[in-house]
Each structure stands twice: as C-alpha cells, then as structure tokens.
Amino acid sequence: QCAYLCPVGAIYEAPTWKKLLHMLENKNGKVFIAQTAPSVRVAIGEEFGMEPGTVSTGKMVAALRRLGFDYVFDTNFGADLTIMEEAHELLHRLTKGGVLPMFTSCCPGWVNMVEKEFPEFIPNLSTTKSPMQIMSSTREYFAKKLGVAPENIVMVAVMPCTAKKDEIERSQHVVNGIKVTDYVITTREFAKMLKLKGISFVNLPEEKHDSPLGASSGAGAIFGVTGGVMEAALRTAYEKFTGEKLPRLVFSEVRGLDGIREAEVDFKTRKLKVAIVNGTGNAKKLLKEIKEGKRNYDFVEVMACMGGCIGGGGQPKSLDPDIIKKRARAIYSIDEMSVIRRSHENPEIIQLYEEFIGEPNGHIAHHYLHTYYTDRSKAKRRQEKSSVEKSAGGK
Numbered sequence: 386q387c388a389y390l391c392p393v394g395a396i397y398e399a400p401t402w403k404k405l406l407h408m409l410e411n412k413n414g415k416v417f418i419a420q421t422a423p424s425v426r427v428a429i430g431e432e433f434g435m436e437p438g439t440v441s442t443g444k445m446v447a448a449l450r451r452l453g454f455d456y457v458f459d460t461n462f463g464a465d466l467t468i469m470e471e472a473h474e475l476l477h478r479l480t481k482g483g484v485l486p487m488f489t490s491c492c493p494g495w496v497n498m499v500e501k502e503f504p505e506f507i508p509n510l511s512t513t514k515s516p517m518q519i520m521s522s523t524r525e526y527f528a529k530k531l532g533v534a535p536e537n538i539v540m541v542a543v544m545p546c547t548a549k550k551d552e553i554e555r556s557q558h559v560v561n562g563i564k565v566t567d568y569v570i571t572t573r574e575f576a577k578m579l580k581l582k583g584i585s586f587v588n589l590p591e592e593k594h595d596s597p598l599g600a601s602s603g604a605g606a607i608f609g610v611t612g613g614v615m616e617a618a619l620r621t622a623y624e625k626f627t628g629e630k631l632p633r634l635v636f637s638e639v640r641g642l643d644g645i646r647e648a649e650v651d652f653k654t655r656k657l658k659v660a661i662v663n664g665t666g667n668a669k670k671l672l673k674e675i676k677e678g679k680r681n682y683d684f685v686e687v688m689a690c691m692g693g694c695i696g697g698g699g700q701p702k703s704l705d706p707d708i709i710k711k712r713a714r715a716i717y718s719i720d721e722m723s724v725i726r727r728s729h730e731n732p733e734i735i736q737l738y739e740e741f742i743g744e745p746n747g748h749i750a751h752h753y754l755h756t757y758y759t760d761r762s763k764a765k766r767r768q769e770k771s772s773v774e775k776s777a778g779g780k
C-alpha cells in the first residue's frame with residue numbers, strides 16, 4: 386500500500402524526500418544515483434550533534450548507500466567541469482572581445498535575480514551550467530559506463546539550497562529530451578530521511594564516492610564558500626592564459642566574508658580585475674554601481690547567500706554565531722588536503738574530455754554543458770501587478 390494515499394482515497398503531495406524514500410524501497414528496475422554538493426559534507430554532521438565544521442564526506446557517502454542509492458557521485462567533480470568550461474569561456478571573452486565583466490552562473494538565486502530584475506545584464510552571465518546541472522548533463526556518458534539506458538537513471542542531487550529545486554525545472558537544461566536532474570533534496574531533508582530510517586550517522590564508516598565522476602580537485606571543493614568559484618577559476622584561467630604554471634595556489638585576496646571584495650590578479654600581459662559578492666543586497670548594489678560606471682571589472686562571482694552555499698537556505702539551522710566561519714574553514718581544509726588542487730589536473734576530468742566532450746567550450750561542450758537565459762522581468766511585473774489587484778479586490 387502506497388504511503389501517499391490517504392484513508393479516504395485522496396492523494397496528497399508528499400515532500401520530495403518522503404517520495405524518494407518510497408521510491409528507493411521500490412526501485413522498479415531504475416538505477417538511483419546521488420550527487421553531493423561541496424557544502425553538504427561540512428554541515429550535515431550538525432544535524433546529528435557533531436561539532437560545527439566537521440568534515441563528514443565519508444559518512445555522507447555511506448549514509449546515501451544505506452538509504453539505497455546505487456551510486457554516489459560528487460558534485461565537486463561537476464564543479465571541476467564547470468571551471469573547465471567557465472575558465473575557457475572567460476579566456477574567450479578576454480581575447481575575442483566578448484561581453485565583460487563575465488558573471489558566474491552557478492547560483493540559481495543570483496541567476497533568477499538577473500533574469501527578473503536586471504535583464505540588461507543577461508549577456509554578462511556565463512553560459513556554463515551550475516556544477517549540479519553540468520554533472521547531471523553527462524547522464525549519457527555515465528549511463529554508457531554503467532551499461533544502463535539514460536532514462537533508467539534517477540538522478541538525485543543533495544544540495545544546500547532550496548533554489549536548486551526550481552533550477553532543475555528549467556526547460557533549457559533538458560538534454561536530448563531528458564530532464565537532467567530528477568530530484569533535489571536539501572541537507573536538512575537528507576538528515577530527515579536518515580532519522581526516519583533510523584540510520585545512525587555518527588556510527589557510519591567512512592566510504593568513498595564512486596568512480597568515474599567521483600574524483601575531484603581541491604578547486605572543486607571550495608565552490609561551497611564565497612570566493613571559491615573565483616579562486617578555482619583563477620587557478621585554471623591563469624595557466625591557460627599565460628601558458629605558465631601558477632606560482633601560487635591560494636588567492637587570499639579573494640577569500641573572506643565581506644559582502645563585496647575586489648582584487649587585481651596579475652595575468653602577465655594584463656591585470657585581471659575581479660570582484661566577489663555574497664548576499665542579494667550586495668549584488669544589487671554592485672550592479673547599480675557597474676551601471677553607473679562607478680565599478681569596472683573583468684570577472685565577478687556572485688552567490689546569493691551570505692557566506693556562499695555554506696550558508697544556504699537548505700543547510701542545518703544553527704545558533705552558533707561563527708557557524709559560517711567554521712564551515713568555511715572546513716571547506717578550505719578539504720582543499721589543503723587534496724592531492725590535486727587544480728580542476729584541469731583532475732584525471733577523471735581529462736578522461737571525460739578525451740572520451741566524450743572533446744574541447745572545452747567546443748561544440749559538444751555547448752550542447753551538454755552550456756545554457757541560455759531569458760528576460761523574465763515583464764512576467765515578474767505582471768505577476769506583481771495581479772497580486773496587488775487581487776489583494777485590493779479582496780478588501
């Protein structure tokens with residue numbers, strides 16, 4: 386008997402995480418794959434009384450397997466792939482005269498804001514999909530590796546973010562007729578699933594992500610914190626632009642938690658002017674000042690949540706005033722402990738380009754890994770007008 390039928394036969398809409406539990410118990414021949422965002426592993430432990438800032442990558446992977454997932458891939462791999470595409474897109478814009486500043490596009494909260502409130506900046510958004518969507522867009526590749534039909538895979542993304550639930554519904558993300566990510570659950574919902582199933586998170590062993598699509602670099606890991614996308618992109622863009630090995634890995638000038646930060650990075654033949662923004666209020670201020678000609682950049686990273694995804698709306702709630710700092714330190718510790726710290730040196734990324742994508746920013750890459758945006762400002766105004774009229778009519 387389906388748990389989602391009420392006693393009188395009416396069907397109610399169960400939360401996604403409850404539906405998923407039911408589906409994992411009744412797989413009907415489908416292969417269930419989970420992917421895990423960079424910031425989930427530094428926050429999930431808090432739901433089970435672990436110290437804030439604990440890195441729980443191994444237990445997180447084990448927990449997903451105990452829930453019944455057949456494979457657990459890492460969104461950090463998707464972040465490495467995003468960097469490959471975004472860094473090459475930036476280089477193309479810098480050298481071929483494209484629209485600058487280029488804005489990052491991995492945060493759906495920010496992308497929605499540009500489409501709805503600042504559509505004049507749409508050409509500035511990178512066309513590269515977010516790590517979650519880029520990861521799922523390689524569905525055909527991993528389906529072939531696993532020997533299953535792409536439509537027989539159920540792809541579930543464990544995310545720090547509620548806006549990601551809306552992002553997976555974008556029609557322009559569909560690849561060859563298939564919606565690439567089927568479901569999103571937040572960190573808190575993931576914890577609820579474990580609690581309901583009586584899985585003792587703290588006592589789980591440490592397990593590894595599945596391969597391929599499980600190996601990632603330290604650059605992919607730092608996507609979870611404000612400034613991380615910029616730093617990861619610089620590590621790859623510098624080497625591709627100058628043709629020389631990067632003299633340092635840490636760009637301390639782009640780190641920190643201030644709302645708007647800026648830096649100038651020496652790219653040998655030119656200085657790259659960059660800005661990093663977190664929080665929607667700060668993003669609006671920055672856009673206004675760019676429009677007024679008060680600020681001028683080549684590359685801008687924007688994350689809608691304070692601190693970036695470590696402070697996302699789907700993360701555990703905490704009363705600890707230093708929670709963002711603790712999670713940020715945990716993210717940077719993953720990078721420091723990584724053997725590979727540049728996205729373009731990840732062997733599984735190199736293999737993916739060799740076997741499937743070809744050139745970064747090339748024809749196949751654009752088909753699978755890039756997207757476009759639409760002006761939604763008029764629809765937003767119409768919606769606002771109709772809600773004002775409805776509330777006035779109701780008085």
Ligand code: SF4
Binds near residue numbers: 548690695
């Ligand atoms: Fe989602 Fe916030 Fe991260 Fe943006 S910054 S992707 S809204 S969690």
